[in-house]
Amino acid sequence: MHIIKVDAIDSTNTFLRDLNREKHFTAPVCVIARKQLSGKGQMGTVWQSNPGENLTCSVFMPIEGLPLIDQFYVSIATSLAVYDTLNRFMIPKLSIKWPNDILSDRQKLCGILIENVVKNGSMIGAIIGIGININQTEFNDLPQAGSLKQVLGQSINVEEVLQSLLVQLEKRFSELCVSNFVDLKKEYEAVLFRKNKPSTFLDVKGESFVGIIKTINNEGKLQVLIEDEIISDFDLKEIKLLY
Structure with missing residues (x-):
């Protein structure tokens, strides 16, 4: 190179x-x-x-x-x-x-x-x-x-x-x-950090919530299991993982 x-x-x-x-x-x-x-x-x-x-x-x-x-x-x-x-x-x-x-x-x-x-x-x-x-x-x-x-x-x-x-x-x-x-x-x-572990996130409003990282979709959005067994997709501007 x-x-x-x-x-x-x-x-x-x-x-x-x-x-x-x-x-x-x-x-x-x-x-x-x-x-x-x-x-x-x-x-x-x-x-x-x-x-x-x-x-x-x-x-x-x-x-x-x-x-x-x-x-x-x-x-x-x-x-x-x-x-x-x-x-x-x-x-x-x-x-x-x-x-x-x-x-x-x-x-x-x-x-x-x-x-x-x-x-x-x-x-x-x-x-x-x-x-x-x-x-x-x-x-x-x-x-x-x-x-x-x-x-x-x-x-x-x-x-x-x-x-x-x-x-x-x-x-x-x-x-x-x-x-x-x-x-x-x-x-x-x-090798995804915090995969399948309960984690705290911030949403676009700055409010915290608990979810579990399950996977990413084919577009690279993070798929997070939240309350009521719902899996939601988030892009980079929509969520921040606190650690």
């Missing part, structure tokens, strides 16, 4: 998106920054990362005409690639918190932000921003953030994590076809 290394940049996703508009990539490309000035997370949040201590990168992955209705499988493939990577570094109690945060026990080690590249109503690629906390040990006002160093008690080589991640991304994206969707979804659900 072609790798572009930069010292400081506003956002690797923005840089890679602009570069793709100019170059029209047909093969995987990775941009890695030692320091991100305006790293982005889900729902417009800011991704905190000390320069040189963590992995902050964006990867363009080509996709062969995936219908937009199946776009959540890109998130599944990416989440499993990061999960596989951290598993190789013997990170304990790994899970995927819907939709694509990677946890060790209850500590968030990785955040993922995916931007679709669409042509004629189908996905032809994805720009995937990945932030993995590796050697940072202090996080301002983020009590649930953690790092590989905190979990393992030792420093980890950032370049080793990057190389392993890129291998796993290419492997998982090679599996991204309709015939594999059932198996990919099963793998994802098998």
Whole structure:
């Protein structure tokens, strides 16, 4: 995979998106920054990362005409690639918190932000921003953030994590076809955080309720068992899991 290394940049996703508009990539490309000035997370949040201590990168992955209705499988493939990577570094109690945060026990080690590249109503690629906390040990006002160093008690080589991640991304994206969707979804659900456990959620009104995560539907919505044996579907903007 072609790798572009930069010292400081506003956002690797923005840089890679602009570069793709100019170059029209047909093969995987990775941009890695030692320091991100305006790293982005889900729902417009800011991704905190000390320069040189963590992995902050964006990867363009080509996709062969995936219908937009199946776009959540890109998130599944990416989440499993990061999960596989951290598993190789013997990170304990790994899970995927819907939709694509990677946890060790209850500590968030990785955040993922995916931007679709669409042509004629189908996905032809994805720009995937990945932030993995590796050697940072202090996080301002983020009590649930953690790092590989905190979990393992030792420093980890950032370049080793990057190389392993890129291998796993290419492997998982090679599996991204309709015939594999059932198996990919099963793998994802098998490591889903709080699956089949009573959990507390916040709805769009900020009101809390108790439910049990059962599965995800084919569009990636979370299916939660609530009172009276009713299963309701929620998208990312409709529900927040408290943990």
